[in-house]
Amino acid sequence: MTNLCTSTFSLKNPSSIETYLSQDGYSSWKQIISKQIPKSEVITIIKESGLKGKGGAGFSTGLKWSFINSSDQQKYLVCNSDESEPGTCKDRDILRYNPHAVIEGMLIASYAIGASVGYNYLRGEFIGDQWIVFNKAVKEAYEYNFIGENILKSNLCIEIVPLIGAGAYIVGEETAMLESIEGKRGMPRIKPPFPAVQGLYGKPTIINNTETLATVPYIIKNGSEWYKNLGVNDSDGVKMFCMSGHLNKPSVIEAPLGVPFSKLLDECDGVLDNKKLKAVIPGGSSVPVVKGEDIMETPMDYESLMKIGTMLGSGGIIIMDESTCMVSVLERISRFYYAESCGQCTPCREGTGWLYKTLVKIRSGNGDQSDLDLLNKVANQIEGHCICALGDAAAMPVISFLKHFWTEFEYYVDKKQSMVI
Amino acid sequence: MTDAKHIFSENMTKEIDLIRSKFPKDKSKSAIIESLLIIQHDNNGFLNDELIASLANYLSIQKIDVYEVATFYSMFNLKPVGKNTISVCTNVSCMLRNSDDIVSHIEKRLKIKIGESTKDNKFYLKDEMECLAACNGAPMMQVNHINYENLTFEKVDKILDEIAND
Ligand SMILES: Cc1cc2nc3c(=O)[nH]c(=O)nc-3n(C[C@H](O)[C@H](O)[C@H](O)COP(=O)(O)O)c2cc1C
Ligand code: SF4
Ligand code: FES
Numbered sequence: 001m002t003n004l005c006t007s008t009f010s011l012k013n014p015s016s017i018e019t020y021l022s023q024d025g026y027s028s029w030k031q032i033i034s035k036q037i038p039k040s041e042v043i044t045i046i047k048e049s050g051l052k053g054k055g056g057a058g059f060s061t062g063l064k065w066s067f068i069n070s071s072d073q074q075k076y077l078v079c080n081s082d083e084s085e086p087g088t089c090k091d092r093d094i095l096r097y098n099p100h101a102v103i104e105g106m107l108i109a110s111y112a113i114g115a116s117v118g119y120n121y122l123r124g125e126f127i128g129d130q131w132i133v134f135n136k137a138v139k140e141a142y143e144y145n146f147i148g149e150n151i152l153k154s155n156l157c158i159e160i161v162p163l164i165g166a167g168a169y170i171v172g173e174e175t176a177m178l179e180s181i182e183g184k185r186g187m188p189r190i191k192p193p194f195p196a197v198q199g200l201y202g203k204p205t206i207i208n209n210t211e212t213l214a215t216v217p218y219i220i221k222n223g224s225e226w227y228k229n230l231g232v233n234d235s236d237g238v239k240m241f242c243m244s245g246h247l248n249k250p251s252v253i254e255a256p257l258g259v260p261f262s263k264l265l266d267e268c269d270g271v272l273d274n275k276k277l278k279a280v281i282p283g284g285s286s287v288p289v290v291k292g293e294d295i296m297e298t299p300m301d302y303e304s305l306m307k308i309g310t311m312l313g314s315g316g317i318i319i320m321d322e323s324t325c326m327v328s329v330l331e332r333i334s335r336f337y338y339a340e341s342c343g344q345c346t347p348c349r350e351g352t353g354w355l356y357k358t359l360v361k362i363r364s365g366n367g368d369q370s371d372l373d374l375l376n377k378v379a380n381q382i383e384g385h386c387i388c389a390l391g392d393a394a395a396m397p398v399i400s401f402l403k404h405f406w407t408e409f410e411y412y413v414d415k416k417q418s419m420v421i
Numbered sequence: 422m423t424d425a426k427h428i429f430s431e432n433m434t435k436e437i438d439l440i441r442s443k444f445p446k447d448k449s450k451s452a453i454i455e456s457l458l459i460i461q462h463d464n465n466g467f468l469n470d471e472l473i474a475s476l477a478n479y480l481s482i483q484k485i486d487v488y489e490v491a492t493f494y495s496m497f498n499l500k501p502v503g504k505n506t507i508s509v510c511t512n513v514s515c516m517l518r519n520s521d522d523i524v525s526h527i528e529k530r531l532k533i534k535i536g537e538s539t540k541d542n543k544f545y546l547k548d549e550m551e552c553l554a555a556c557n558g559a560p561m562m563q564v565n566h567i568n569y570e571n572l573t574f575e576k577v578d579k580i581l582d583e584i585a586n587d
Pocket of ligand 1: 058
C-alpha cells in the first residue's frame with residue numbers, strides 16, 4: 001500500500017545494487033557525505049520523523065541514538081535480524097529483496113552514532129537464503145565504496161559485517177544478542193548499564209531492528225515531515241504487517257500506521273474460506289490476544305491497539321477463525337516460551353514450565369477449575385519479575401486468552417474436550 | 422595463524438581466519454558460532470569432541486567456551502544425524518494451517534518419529550521446531566535450510582522424493 005522497505009520487492013533482481021541505485025538508492029548516504037551533514041542533524045531528522053523501533057518495543061529511534069555515549073572510544077551498531085517472534089516474517093523479506101536499504105540504513109546509523117563497525121546479526125536459519133543474498137549485497141556496496149575505507153573519498157571509514165546465529169529465540173533480545181556476538185550463550189544482561197553506555201565488548205552500542213534501519217534512508221531522502229505525515233497521531237510513518245493464519249491470501253503488507261484492520265484483512269482476501277473471524281494476536285505471539293469483533297474496525301496504530309488491550313509489537317498479525325481451539329493455541333504458545341526461556345530468572349524458568357505443564361494437563365482432559373486459577377496466578381507472578389521481557393511475553397498470552405475465552409477454557413476442564421470440535 | 426593442534430584442512434583454517442577477522446584482535450570467542458557452523462556442515466551435519474577441541478586450540482580459547490556455544494544453540498548437533506535435515510515449523514501460524522498433519526505425514530512416510538533419523542541415514546526430522554519467519558507461507562518446512570512453503574502432502578512427497586534420489 002505504501003512502499004518504503006518494500007519498494008524493490010516487485011522489481012527484477014530486487015536485491016542487486018543496480019536495482020537499488022535505479023530507485024535512487026544510496027542517495028541519502030551520498031548526500032550526508034557530500035554535504036557533510038553533521039551527526040547531530042541526522043539524529044534530529046530521525047527524532048522529528050517520529051520513527052519508532054519496529055522490533056517490538058516501539059521506542060523512538062532518534063532518541064535511542066541520542067543516548068549514545070559520545071566519549072571518544074570505539075562504538076558499535078548492531079542490526080537485529082534475528083526475526084524469531086512467532087508470526088513475524090518481514091525482516092526475512094527485506095533481507096532478501098531489499099538488502100541495500102538495510103546496508104544504507106546501517107551506514108547512516110553508524111555515522112550518526114559515531115560507530116566504525118556495524119554488525120548485522122542474522123538468525124541461523126537464514127543461512128540458506130537471506131545470508132547469501134545479504135553477503136553478496138555487502139560485497140557490492142564495498143565495490144562501490146559505499147562501505148569500507150575512505151568512503152567516497154571522505155576519509156570516513158565504516159565497516160559493515162554480516163554475522164550469523166545458530167538458532168535461539170532469546171538471542172533476539174538485544175543484550176542476549178551482544179552476548180552471542182561475544183561468542184557466549186545468549187543470556188540477556190541485567191540493565192542498566194544500557195547498551196548505549198556499555199554494549200558490545202563493553203563499548204557503547206546501539207541495536208536496531210532490520211525494518212527500522214531499512215526505513216532510515218527513505219526518511220533522510222524525503223524528510224521527517226513527509227514520514228511523520230504518513231501515519232496518524234503519535235504513530236508516525238508506516239509499518240510492515242505480517243498477516244498469517246486463517247486467511248485466503250496470507251501476505252506481508254507495508255501500510256501507514258493507523259490503517260484499519262479490516263483493510264488489511266481485505267488485502268488478504270478475507271478470512272480463510274469466508275469463515276467467521278474469532279480472534280487476533282496483532283503483534284507477534286508475545287502480545288495479548290483480542291476478540292475478532294473488537295479489532296475489526298480498529299486502526300492499526302500504537303494508541304488504538306493499546307485501547308483495546310493489546311499491542312502492535314513486531315507487526316506479526318495472527319488470524320484465527322471460528323474453528324480454532326483457543327486452549328490448544330495457548331498450549332502451543334506456552335510450549336514455545338517454556339522451550340525458549342534461558343533459565344536465568346527463577347520466575348521465568350519455573351513459571352513457563354508450570355504454565356506449559358498445566359495447559360498440557362488441561363488439554364489431556366485431566367484439568368479442573370483450580371488449574372485455570374493456577375494459570376492466572378502463575379502468569380501474574382512472572383510478569384514484571386524478570387531480567388528480560390520474555391517473562392512478560394510468556395505471561396501476557398495466558399492472561400489474555402483466559403480473559404477473553406474463559407468459557408472455552410471452563411468448557412474444556414468441565415467436559416474434558418474442546419468446545420469447537 | 423597458530424601452530425596448536427587441530428585437524429582442519431587448509432581450506433577450513435582459511436575460512437576460520439576469515440571469520441576471525443570480522444572481530445577485534447583479542448575477541449577470538451566471537452568466531453565460535455560461525456566457525457562451528459561451517460565445521461558442522463563439513464562433517465555431515467554434526468560436531469564431536471575432536472572438532473570442538475580443535476576449534477578451541479585453533480582459536481586459542483578454552484574447550485569449555487566452545488562447548489557452551491555448541492550446547493546452547495539449537496542448530497548444532499552433538500550426535501550423528503541423517504544427511505538431510507527436515508525442519509517443519511509447528512508454531513502458531515503454521516499450526517493453524519495444519520502443520521501437525523504435515524509432521525505426521527512425514528513421520529509415516531519416512532517411518533520415523535520426530536527427532537529421529539531414517540535407517541538409511543538419508544533424512545533427519547528435527548524436533549522442537551519453532552517459527553522460521555515464513556508464517557505467510559504456512560505450513561512450511563526447511564530442508565537443509567532451504568524453505569518450502571504452502572505445503573500439501575503431495576508437495577512434501579515430491580520434495581522428499583527429489584532429495585532422496587539426489
Ligand atoms: C525475548 C525477546 C526476543 C526479541 N526478539 C527480537 C527479534 O527477533 N528481532 C528484533 O528486532 N527485536 C527483538 N526483540 C527486541 C530487541 O530486544 C530490541 O528491542 C530491538 O531489536 C530494538 O530495535 P528497534 O528499536 O529498532 O525495534 C526481542 C526482545 C525480547 C525480549
Ligand atoms: S526472563 Fe526468562 S528468558 Fe529473560 S533472562 Fe530471565 S530467564 Fe532468561
Ligand atoms: S509460525 Fe511457522 S514460520 Fe512462523
